[in-house]
Amino acid sequence: MSDLTQATAQTVADLRARFILHERFEPLQARFRLLLEKRLADIAAGRSADAHGIALSGASGTGKSCAVAQLIARAQAELARSSCPDATIISLRVPSPATLKFLGQMILRALGYNLSAERQAWYIWDLARHQLQQRRVLFLHLDEAQDLSSRGTTNELNAVASMLKTLMTDPDWPVGILLSGTEELERVLNHDPQLARRMDAVHFAPLSPVAHAPDVTGLIGDYATRAGxxxxxxxxxxxxxxxLIHAAAFQFGLVIEITIAAIEVALLEEATALQARHFELAYEHRTSCSDAFNPFIVTDYQRIDARKVFIREAQ
Known part of the structure; x- marks a missing residue:
């Protein structure tokens, strides 16, 4: 590997690891911090009040996973300094297609507990609840939570809703639930009013080219500076x-991805400045599209459906 390639890879990795504070993160953090403080207050007072949760929805590419990862990292740091330093939060991705039995097994594995034999679902979930208490888990985060209803049957949705409510209302150790996923996640919540009232809903809406273009301009400049x-x-x-907002299908996370890809192009050609043409090339590399379908090139770029990234034919 050449020195240039190695240095570029390191810079890009550092940029991807960076979290950008944005206007939608602060309300999410405020709600979660309040739930966390309430839970710690109940533990300190010896109470076992029902836990609550947050459901974060948004289209793919909005930056939900990064936001939740940052949220949990900050909460873990706060817990280490709290009156309950041994408490923790676990995070896992919902398997697809999801079954309650498999999800229970994944939770146990995330807790470091491996089953030695095949068990029925009820046994797995009883064991999971016990292990959540033993490991003092305050919140369970399920990413891609829309897959909890992937089978789509009423019985499956009933089972999912019942499982989540059972965790939050466990008299021995209630566990708060943090769900993140696409808009289909709302179907899980709307299916059960009792579950819905226990969850605060947060939605990451698409970006607006008019309202958010100045912020995106600042983001581009900031990332360029950090890349040297x-x-x-x-x-x-x-x-x-x-x-750029259009090319990213109006999603914040994809805006960052394309910006970093443009910086990568600039670094590999040893440019000293990030230019508009670097975005053209980054989008071409990303989609293999012709110039006619590159929103950084054509005049009437609004006609291009950026959600369909591999386009070579007329739309």
Whole structure:
């Protein structure tokens, strides 16, 4: 591996590991911090009040997973300094297709407990609840939680809702639930009013080219600086930011992905400044599209459906 390739890979990895504070994260963090403080207060007072949770929904690419990962990392740091330093939060991705039995097994594995023999679902979940208490788990995060209803039957939805409510209302050790997923997650919550009233709903809406273009311009400049590049004037225009938002299908997480990809192009050609053409090339590399379907090139880019990334034919 060449020195240039190695240095670029390191810079890109560092940029991807960076979390950008944005206007939607602060309300999410405030709600979660309140739930966490309530739970700690109940533990300190010896109470066993029902736990509550948060359901974070949004289209793919909105940055939900990164936001929740940051949320949990900050909460873990706060717990280490709290009156309950041995408490923890676990996070796992829901398997697809999901079954309650398999999900219970995944929770046990996340807790470091491996079953030595095949067990029925009821036994697995009894054991999971016991292990959640033993490991002092305050919150359970389930990512891609829309897959909890992947089978789509009424019985399956009833079982999912019952399982989540049982964890939150366990008299010995209630566990708060943090769900993140696409808009289909709302189907799980809407299916059971008792579950819905125990969950605070947070939605990451799409970006608006008009409202968010100035912020995206600042984001481009900030990322360029952190990569050791200057930002050329054409990369700091509102017009480019609007094109970037469109190219990212209006999703915040994809805006960051494409920006980092453009920086990677610039670094590999040993440029000193991030330019608009680097975004053109990054999008081409990402989609293998022709110029006619590259929103950083064509005049009427609004006609391009950026959700369909592999486009070579007329739409």
């Amino acid at each position: 590049l200057s930002a050329a004037p054409d990369s700091q225009s509102l017009a480019l930011a609007e094109r």
